Amino acid sequence: DIQMTQSPSSLSASVGDRVTITCRASQGISNSLAWYQQKPGKAPKLLLYAASRLESGVPSRFSGSGSGTDYTLTISSLQPEDFATYYCQQYYSTPPYTFGQGTKLEIK
Amino acid sequence: EVQLVESGGGLVKPGGSLRLSCAASGFTFSSYSMNWVRQAPGKGLEWVSSISSSSSYIYYADSVKGRFTISRDNAKNSLYLQMNSLRAEDTAVYYCGSGIQLWSTQVWDYWGQGTLVTVSS
Numbered sequence: 001d002i003q004m005t006q007s008p009s010s011l012s013a014s015v016g017d018r019v020t021i022t023c024r025a026s027q028g029i030s031n032s033l034a035w036y037q038q039k040p041g042k043a044p045k046l047l048l049y050a051a052s053r054l055e056s057g058v059p060s061r062f063s064g065s066g067s068g069t070d071y072t073l074t075i076s077s078l079q080p081e082d083f084a085t086y087y088c089q090q091y092y093s094t095p096p097y098t099f100g101q102g103t104k105l106e107i108k
Numbered sequence: 109e110v111q112l113v114e115s116g117g118g119l120v121k122p123g124g125s126l127r128l129s130c131a132a133s134g135f136t137f138s139s140y141s142m143n144w145v146r147q148a149p150g151k152g153l154e155w156v157s158s159i160s161s162s163s164s165y166i167y168y169a170d171s172v173k174g175r176f177t178i179s180r181d182n183a184k185n186s187l188y189l190q191m192n193s194l195r196a197e198d199t200a201v202y203y204c205g206s207g208i209q210l211w212s213t214q215v216w217d218y219w220g221q222g223t224l225v226t227v228s229s
Contacts, residue, residue, distance in 0.1 A: 043221060044145075044153060044203075044205075044216075045219075046215065046216060046217045049210065049215040055217060087152065089155075091214035091215060094167065095169075096155055096169055097155040097214060098155065099154065100152070101152045102152045102153075
């Protein structure tokens with residue numbers, strides 16, 4: 001099974017900051033990577049898929065990049081509503097689909 | 109409006125059984141694969157199971173294989189998860205989800221609100 005290692009596990013930042021979260025797969029996943037945002041008590045929300053494609057309605061301050069085994073989620077200018085937990089998910093080939101362990105983004 | 113509404117969660121003793129349901133509306137349920145994802149308290153997301161639109165393809169995480177059964181009733185627009193031989197480590201919020209706007213089996217743009225399953229004596 002493909003393992004996803006996400007870093008950092010937590011991050012403190014201020015409104016207006018640029019932040020980057022990284023996800024590394026245990027093998028190449030050919031851009032088969034999605035990013036989700038989850039707020040406490042809520043279901044995950046899809047932000048990006050295919051590593052860099054923005055889901056409809058998601059602000060353009062969110063972007064994704066990467067290839068092979070290494071991928072990043074960048075938030076260009078943090079807004080108050082962005083403080084949440086972020087997960088990457090690989091969907092290369094058939095299941096199992098695996099998530100990273102999550103990055104909790106907190107207000108500094 | 110697309111809606112996914114889970115139900116059936118609750119408190120069950122170790123070794124017991126529970127059946128979760130996910131009622132779908134606002135889209136052509138029979139055209140889309142469906143999925144269950146769970147989240148233990150304070151922990152991350154874990155994919156549990158997937159079923160194709162016609163039930164031809166079914167997949168399970170190793171952690172639930174042989175104990176859980178996913179199924180669907182397209183006439184009733186409903187997804188199910190039969191959970192047997194439950195363990196404490198199955199305690200989690202269970203979400204159903206689907207890739208409806210994206211027509212994706214693997215990326216999920218719609219999720220239910222979740223239903224909590226607690227396995228404890």
